[in-house]
Amino acid sequence: MRSQLPHLKTHKPPTTFDNGTRRVHLELSLGSLEEIWVSVLNVTGPLSRWSFADGKPPAPELPSGGPPSYILRLSGNSSEKWIFWLEANSKEELRVDLAVLDQRVDEETRHLKSLFPGWSDVIAYSSFLSTYSF
Template sequence: MPSATSKVYHGASTIVDSSYEFSVVDANSLAFTFNNAPEVAKFLRSNSELSYEEKYHSDRSSWVALYPVSSLFSGSLKFPAQPDDILEQYKHFPYLSIREPISTSPNGHRRVQLELRLGSLSEIWTSVLNITGPLSNWSFADATLAEPQTVSGGLPSYICRLSGSSNEHWSFWLEANSSEPLRVDLAVLDQYLVDNTKKLKSLFPSWADVTAFSTFFSSYYF
């Protein structure tokens, strides 16, 4: 079963990169899928030369919005996508902002007060925070820090999954036990598909059970 996402890397109001990314969760490889789906290959080739070279491999950590399901994926590929339809559909993107000045306790711990806004996304399934760095506590789960996870061989990180619609704002704090910055990756999965993504999904043959969605990804240092 192929999974396909229209991945958008963005700032507060601009798109840094946009791509179509694919992975599979069964024995059939992506190469097999594309070789037997010529219309899909033709669609992607209009954006770039269809290739399975290393430079087209998708970083599995970028699928963190689906973690831990993403650990079942077998191989991932990405191809450039035009951001025009994303810009037409979405007025605001998800973003994190600092609510109050960063405070430092007598023992040197820094507390960062943050707010998560989900922008103008319309069919949000989940929002995921992937936090790396000297995190010593957070306001989630009654201020009980979860066990760190390792995604695709990366640094140990703390992953928090939030559920809520786009009209909700999440306020929370993170605490660091050193001056080293905290990195927060925000991945928001929207089930709404823009027209080009709908068209791409429709080009797969009937034997391919495609799960498609849009992911908005941004990174912050505090």
């Protein structure tokens, strides 16, 4: 069985409104990961609204000299697909960084952990990071 990595894709065509804002419809799949510890989206650019919470993004992180950045932590089963939208108030692109940590322990990792003394705590995980522009 081929494992599926986490990925983000457009769910349907973007919507452009009369006031010049545009809405990008997205689908997030966490793939075939089994023991996800954390999933994070970092949206950078002219984000004005999103479909999470009350529709208003929190105050942005403002890196020195860079565009505003909004961080969102997701939790849920890896078999779920997240359908959501992001709205930009200009034609400037939105960049979305997707980061996922998976803590599934396979036989090779169990063997590696067994080589350490019992009093030690070995943490093993796989990390996935990808960047998308819309």
